[in-house]
Amino acid sequence: xxxxxxxxxxxxxxxxxxxxxxxxxxxxxxxxxxxxxxxxxxxxxxxxxxxxxxxxxxxxxxxxxxxxxxxxxxxxxxxxxxxxxxxxxxxxxxxxxxxxxxxxxxxxxxxxxxxxxxxxxxxxxxxxxxxxxxxxxxxxxxxxxxxxxxxxxxxxxxxxxxxxxxxxxxxxxxxxxxxxxxxxxxxxxxxxxxxxxxxxxxxxxxxxxxxxxxxxxxxxxxxxxxxxxxxxxxxxxxxxxxxxxxxxxxxxxxxxxxxxxxxxxxxxxxxxxxxxxxxxxxxxxxxxxxxxxxxxxxxxxxxxxxxxxxxxxxxxxxxxxxxxxxxxxxxxxxxxxxxxxxxxxxxxxxxxxxxxxxxxxxxxxxxxxxxxxxxxxxxxxxxxxxxxxxxxxxxxxxxxxxxxxxxxxxxxxxxxxxxxxxxxxxxxxxxxxxxxxxxxxxx
Amino acid sequence: xxxxxxxxxxxxxxxxxxxxxxxxxxxxxxxxxxxxxxxxxxxxxxxxxxxxxxxxxxxxxxxxxxxxxxxxxxxxxxxxxxxxxxxxxxxxxxxxxxxxxxxxxxxxxxxxxxxxxxxxxxxxxxxxxxxxxxxxxxxxxxxxxxxxxxxxxxxxxxxxxxxxxxxxxxxxxxxxxxxxxxxxxxxxxxxxxxxxxxxxxxxxxxxxxxxxxxxxxxxxxxxxxxxxxxxxxxxxxxxxxxxxxxxxxxxxxxxxxxxxxxxxxxxxxxxxxxxxxxxx
Numbered sequence: 001x002x003x004x005x006x007x008x009x010x011x012x013x014x015x016x017x018x019x020x021x022x023x024x025x026x027x028x029x030x031x032x033x034x035x036x037x038x039x040x041x042x043x044x045x046x047x048x049x050x051x052x053x054x055x056x057x058x059x060x061x062x063x064x065x066x067x068x069x070x071x072x073x074x075x076x077x078x079x080x081x082x083x084x085x086x087x088x089x090x091x092x093x094x095x096x097x098x099x100x101x102x103x104x105x106x107x108x109x110x111x112x113x114x115x116x117x118x119x120x121x122x123x124x125x126x127x128x129x130x131x132x133x134x135x136x137x138x139x140x141x142x143x144x145x146x147x148x149x150x151x152x153x154x155x156x157x158x159x160x161x162x163x164x165x166x167x168x169x170x171x172x173x174x175x176x177x178x179x180x181x182x183x184x185x186x187x188x189x190x191x192x193x194x195x196x197x198x199x200x201x202x203x204x205x206x207x208x209x210x211x212x213x214x215x216x217x218x219x220x221x222x223x224x225x226x227x228x229x230x231x232x233x234x235x236x237x238x239x240x241x242x243x244x245x246x247x248x249x250x251x252x253x254x255x256x257x258x259x260x261x262x263x264x265x266x267x268x269x270x271x272x273x274x275x276x277x278x279x280x281x282x283x284x285x286x287x288x289x290x291x292x293x294x295x296x297x298x299x300x301x302x303x304x305x306x307x308x309x310x311x312x313x314x315x316x317x318x319x320x321x322x323x324x325x326x327x328x329x330x331x332x333x334x335x336x337x338x339x340x341x342x343x344x345x346x347x348x349x350x351x352x353x354x355x356x357x358x359x360x361x362x363x364x365x366x367x368x369x370x371x372x373x374x375x376x377x378x379x380x381x382x383x384x385x386x387x388x389x390x391x392x393x394x395x396x397x398x399x400x401x402x403x404x405x406x407x408x409x410x411x412x413x414x415x416x417x418x419x420x421x422x423x424x425x426x427x428x429x430x431x432x433x434x435x436x437x438x439x440x441x442x443x
Numbered sequence: 444x445x446x447x448x449x450x451x452x453x454x455x456x457x458x459x460x461x462x463x464x465x466x467x468x469x470x471x472x473x474x475x476x477x478x479x480x481x482x483x484x485x486x487x488x489x490x491x492x493x494x495x496x497x498x499x500x501x502x503x504x505x506x507x508x509x510x511x512x513x514x515x516x517x518x519x520x521x522x523x524x525x526x527x528x529x530x531x532x533x534x535x536x537x538x539x540x541x542x543x544x545x546x547x548x549x550x551x552x553x554x555x556x557x558x559x560x561x562x563x564x565x566x567x568x569x570x571x572x573x574x575x576x577x578x579x580x581x582x583x584x585x586x587x588x589x590x591x592x593x594x595x596x597x598x599x600x601x602x603x604x605x606x607x608x609x610x611x612x613x614x615x616x617x618x619x620x621x622x623x624x625x626x627x628x629x630x631x632x633x634x635x636x637x638x639x640x641x642x643x644x645x646x647x648x649x650x651x652x653x654x655x656x657x658x659x660x661x662x663x664x665x666x667x668x669x670x671x672x673x674x675x676x677x678x679x680x681x682x683x684x685x686x687x688x689x690x691x692x693x694x695x696x697x698x699x700x701x702x703x704x705x706x707x708x709x710x711x712x713x714x715x716x717x718x719x720x721x722x723x
Contacts, residue, residue: 093573144625145544148536149552152596159593160559162574163567170569232464235457240450249706250465256705257472258654260672261694264679265475268687276474308467320713362598369563371657376676396563403569404661416566423561430557 031120032113041116045123049132054112065105072098079173080185088173088186096165100157164420171413177406193414206389206398207415213299214394218368221306226360228307229314234348237322248319255312263376266305267292270377293382295391302377302392306367314356314363321355322348361430365423371396395419479692500692512693514667515674519652522584522670526591527649534596534644535637538603539629543615560597564590568661575662582664590658591651599644606640606715607633639715646708653697671697 026045035041038058043051076095080086130138171193173186197203236247254262269276270291278288291301329347338346353360374380374397380390388406389398395415402412482497504512540546541553564571571590572581580586614636615628623631634641652659656672663669669677671693679690705712 089573090577093570093577145540145546145549148540149546149548152533152537152593153552155589155593156556156559156596158574159571159590160562160564160567163564163570164562166570166573167567232460235460238457240454241457247461249709250468252706252709252712253468253472253702256702257698258650258672258694258701260654260656260676261475261698262471264676264690265471265694268478269471269474308471316709316712320715323713365561369565371563371565372655375657396565400565400657409569420562420566424558427558427561 026120026123028117028120028124031116035113035116038109038112041113042119045116045119047119047135050135058109058112061105065101069098069102069105073102079187083181083183083185086185087181088175089181092166092169092173092186096162096169100162100165104154167413167416168420169413170409171417173410175409175413176411177408180407180409189410193410197411197414197418202386202388203411206387207418209384209387209391210389210393210395210398211418213392214368217299217303217394218364221303221310222364222367224303225307225310226314226363229311230318230352232311233315233318233322234344237319251315252312254309255316259309260372260376262309263305263373266301266308267377270301292378295382295384298378298382298392302373305377306370306373309373310363310367314360317356317359318352321352324355325351358430365426368394368423368426369396370394371400375400395422475691476695478688479695481688483688500689501696503689504693504696511666511669511674515669515671518584518668519670519672522587522591522652523649525584525588526652527645529588529592530595530599530648531641531645533592534599534603535634535641536629537596538600538607539633541600542604542607543612556597556600560601564594565657568658572661581662582668584668587652587659587662587670590662591648591655594658595648595651599647602715603637603640603644606637610636639711642708642711643715646704646712650701653701 031041031044033041034044037055039051039053039055041051042054045051072094074095075091076099078091079088080091172188172190174189174192175181175186179186197207232251235241236244236251241247268274270278272278272288272290272292275291277291282289289297291297325348330343333343333347371394374392374394378390378392380393380397380401382391384391388402390401393401396419399412399416399419402408402415479500480496480498482495482499504510541549575581575586580589610633614632615623618628618632652670653672656670656676659670659673660676663673666674675690675693678693679686
């Protein structure tokens with residue numbers, strides 16, 4: 001550093017620094033460079049405690065983690081070489097975790113550089129180094145949101161993000177029943193599984209059928225359940241209706257009973273041979289409908305059950321919104337001679353839809369992923385010839401049976417990636433809507 | 444047609460629709476209830492109104508040495524209470540931070556949480572299985588609770604955050620003027636005001652273990668740690684027709700307390716979900 005330059009600067013800004021001689025020859029770039037070894041830059045900034053903590057923490061992390069991280073990521077590439085001693089799945093788990101930890105590690109490292117730079121700049125401008133008490137207070141004051149968010153985010157990364165990454169990785173391996181650890185090693189196979197999914201007739205037929213039914217199921221079941229709920233909520237909300245409490249209580253009942261039980265009860269009721277629906281209702285008309293064994297009837301039954309199960313939640317939601325609409329609107333409409341349909345169309349509808357749109361959209365995504373009802377009702381069946389998916393299988397239940405029944409992990413993973421793409425596209429769409437929806441105040 | 448005629452006609456239309464809905468809703472529930480009271484196990488001979496009522500299936504659940512029902516009930520309660528408490532505390536403080544603080548990465552974390560809530564936990568089950576296996580949490584309640592708490596976190600987070608956003612900031616700012624710290628503001632001001640939505644989240648998270656049979660099916664191995672959902676599902680899955688009456692009795696005993704709690708909290712559900720939705 002050029003001493004003359006420093007002198008000149010120092011004399012020039014003497015008054016501003018107010019008797020802190022080392023003030024402005026303090027160099028943020030130097031601090032940042034020193035912090036390449038965590039803590040040194042902070043020491044240079046005369047933040048002693050912080051510097052020592054960073055130094056100890058940084059060095060011990062580097063010493064403890066560098067080798068395992070490199071080893072882990074290496075394992076991710078090779079997936080093991082000796083089936084006797086190595087388990088590819090374990091290597092994959094370790095590799096992905098190393099990757100996540102590594103990224104977090106670099107994030108911290110970067111923050112350390114930034115911190116050194118920030119403190120040095122402050123010092124250069126003559127801001128006093130805060131006392132230790134002040135520093136602790138500040139870090140609680142400014143750091144509070146981070147203390148809360150960061151640990152939870154790490155847990156989320158482990159329990160939600162990591163498993164998704166793992167699933168994505170499996171789609172590019174050859175992991176299935178016949179080639180499974182610990183007896184065999186896994187290999188990366190590139191896009192071979194996707195190629196099979198789209199070109200081999202069994203797979204492409206199944207995929208097409210499942211995707212088509214998933215779309216129909218999501219749209220039809222959810223739309224019907226929302227419409228029914230809306231209709232009933234408006235009816236019951238009519239001021240002339242008596243016994244509102246009792247009516248609402250009964251209408252909420254299907255939501256209050258655990259769904260896995262009601263679905264199983266329905267499975268028994270729809271049973272082709274002994275089911276109550278055929279025996280008690282349709283037998284009067286001389287009919288016996290193959291609810292569980294015919295694809296079309298099974299689909300109709302499952303949609304009806306979902307409407308039964310799903311409408312109470314939306315009903316509750318809409319009832320809440322209806323009660324919050326101010327009466328003035330309707331009175332104003334009465335004065336202007338608005339018909340009932342017009343009041344519904346121009347007051348009720350916009351209010352309810354505006355208020356509940358995000359939650360209603362979530363209903364669609366809920367049904368898209370509604371594994372429980374599909375699996376419990378008929379395990380995705382009845383089976384269809386020439387396909388390895390059942391007639392009522394939606395993507396998620398197909399993934400489940402591929403994974404846990406057939407142990408065909410690679411194909412299950414490939415299918416779930418396709419599912420993930422659909423979900424992500426949908427989510428992006430929703431984000432854009434939500435953002436334009438409520439720009440102000442929300443985020 | 445005069446006005447009162449029309450009115451009466453409309454009202455009977457509405458009540459007719461409500462009555463039809465009542466029938467549709469109550470039919471399966473009543474059917475299941477009557478199954479549980481039917482003596483014998485054969486589904487073929489069952490009647491909607493049994494000739495002679497019997498409580499033998501309920502007795503079987505509690506007294507037969509082959510029945511693990513009470514054990515399952517206890518397990519589920521442990522998991523449900525732990526999940527409810529942990530979820531409510533984590534979710535409410537996270538929602539507080541997201542609703543009241545501006546910090547680096549806030550927007551992106553909100554988007555990440557929004558995105559994550561779309562992916563079903565099921566998609567990563569194989570990995571969760573292996574992960575829990577590596578940290579020795581497989582076949583433990585701790586592992587199960589962890590998955591429940593963090594798997595269900597994003598969805599409930601937005602319910603609470605949306606509700607907190609509707610509470611005026613002036614309240615906590617004036618408290619801050621008076622020298623209240625973050626935790627004081629959180630516990631003394633926001634929690635009491637957000638009670639309805641917190642009750643809703645407590646209810647949802649408490650009930651999740653009663654409803655879900657998939658996660659424990661994968662994580663829990665030993666039969667003595669089964670929750671009700673897995674236990675009953677496996678029980679009925681073995682011999683569907685033969686075990687159905689006992690299954691019905693077992694489910695009725697779960698459904699009744701849950702339905703009662705649910706209906707008692709109905710007011711909260713309507714106002715909590717409604718308000719959160721209106722302004723969240």
